Amino acid sequence: AQKITQTQPGMFVQEKEAVTLDCTYDTSDPSYGLFWYKQPSSGEMIFLIYQGSYDQQNATEGRYSLNFQKARKSANLVISASQLGDSAMYFCAMRANFGNEKLTFGTGTRLTIIP
């Protein structure tokens, strides 16, 4: 079984500051993928970034980077230079790479950017 834990229900960050959203995971699968999604108030889940369990380097996509620490089973999302449009719910998710195609999500973190 897979489990995702997001311990920060809500965060408030000043505009232009960097923010780290925490995510820890638990799995017995040897190969897996980790994902971050953003969900604005409109409800649509927007894919942000992916990290494979065997990737040697941390993933980056524009202002998003994923701080992957495999031994600690953590996959924190870092948003640099936060913008007002970053205010949303953020979900960490994982998927085993073989035989089990579903995404398992955490409970999310509500990020609010303060002008």
Add this chain to the structure above:
Amino acid sequence: DTGVSQDPRHKITKRGQNVTFRCDPISEHNRLYWYRQTLGQGPEFLTYFQNEAQLEKSRLLSDRFSAERPKGSFSTLEIQRTEQGDSAMYLCASSHRGDTDTQYFGPGTRLTVL
């Protein structure tokens, strides 16, 4: 390049009625997924298709729920004899089998059962 679309976006129904939702995936994607999201929670997996074959169903998918993807393109999710506990956001996602198999989501259908 159009994304995943879902119809309707909102549905209000009375308890006991049947409802059907439609999902149109990204055109070249052969995998399609349904999730349910209740208030304050992350999405929970319901079922997924590879082409027209339904390959996995969650225990959350009771006998009142049925999903189809008859020609391997769009999919429908039907809920029979709706209950108030069925009120939720129903999300559809699609992916293409590849390196990351990233799932891209539609805007969701918000169901309210009165």
